Amino acid sequence: MQPVSGVLAYALHNEGSFHRDSLGAVSEAARLASELGEEAAAIVVGGDELDDALCASLGRYGARRVYRARAPAGLAEPAVDAIASVMRRGPYRYALLGGGLLGVEIGAALAARLGGGVTMEVIEARLTGSGDLVVLRSALRDSARVRVGYVGRPGVVIGRRGAFAAVEHDGSSATVSDVVHEPSPWANRARMLRRGERRGPELDLGQAEVIVAGGRGVGGAEGFRDLEALASALGGVVAATRAAVDAGWYPYSAQVGQTGKAVSPRLYVACGVSGATQHRVGVQAAGAVLAINRDAGAPIFAWADMGVVGELAELLPRLIRALSAAGDATPPSLESTT
Secondary structure, three states, rough: OOOOOOOEEOOOOOOOOEEEHHHHHHHHHHHHHHHHOOOOEEEEEEEEOOHHHHHHHHHHOOOOOOEEEOOOOOOHHHHHHHHHHHHHHOOOOOEOOOHHHHHHHHHHHHHHOOOOOOEEEEEEEEEOOOHHHHHHEEOOOOOEEEEEOOOOOEEEEEEOOOOOOOOOOOOOEEEEEEEEOHHHHHOOOOOOOOOOOOOHHHHHHHHOOOHHHHHHOEEEEEEEHHHHEEEEEEOOOEEEHHHHHHHHOOHHHEEEEEOEEEOOOOOOOOOOOOOOHHHHHHHHOHHHHHEEEEOOOHHHOOOOOOEEEOOHHHHHHHHHHHHHHOOOOOHHHHHHHO
C-alpha cells in the first residue's frame, strides 16, 4: 500500500450499495482534498460482497483510491482497526464519516485510538487560507453554530445526517487496494446476528431523491394528505417543518431544519413553508428547491430555485392530476439538478 497524503472517507454499505450519507462523505472528502492539492480516498469494510466493481464505483464520487478491508461489516471495532491502520500508513490528515449512530461510534473511537480531534454533527466544512480545516456544527440544542478547528492530527469529521451532498462524476473510477491489518483482541467479540431494517421517515428522508415538505401554510393534518399524494406521484417522501410537527400535524421523525434533520435530495418541494433560517439550514444541500406559497413575500422565495405563488388547496390537486395523467413520476426539472 503506497502512502498517500490527503483525506480519507469511510463508506458504509449494505446489500450491494453504499449508504447515501457515506457517498456524501466521499464527495466532501474529494472537495476538500482538491482544495488542499491532495488525494481523496475511501475505505470499505466487509466480506466477499465487496467486489472490485463495487469498490471502484466510489471513484464516481471523487475517491481516487479505495482501500478494502476484509472484516465483519456493520460493526464499529473492525472498522476502527482498519481505518486506523490505513491512516497510520498514509498518513491522512483528515477522516470523514457520514452521520448516524455507527458513524459516531466509529469516528469517536478512531479519534481516541489515534490521539486526534473529533467533531460530531458537522453541517459544513471549510479550509482556511493556511490549509487547516474548520468545521461548523450546531450547539446548545441547535440555537447556535460553532466553528471548530483541529489542534492535532488527524482530524475526524462526523457529518450530520444529510449534511454532505453526494456528487457524482460520470466516468470516474478508483484504484482498489486490499488492506492487510492485525485486528485488535476485542474486534471480534461482537458479531452481527441480523441487520435491522428501519422504516419510516427517519430512514426515507436521508435516502430520498425527492422530498415534499409541509409547513404552517398547509393548514392542518388533513393538508398533509395532499402532500403524501404529491410525494407518491413524484416518487418521494414527506417531511415537515418544526411548526407543523409542534402542531401535531406530522411525526417529529419527519422534521427537517436546524432542530430536525439535514437532507440532500435532488428536489425539495416546500409547500406552505415560510423559509426561516432555521429551516433553510436543513435543506442547504438540496439540488433544487421549489417553493409553493400563497404569500409572495415569504422569505423562502429569496433562496428557492423556483417559486409558485398560490393556494395549496387549488394547486396541489391540479399538480397531482397532471403527474398522474402523464404517467411519469419524475418531473422534467429533476434531471437538470444533477
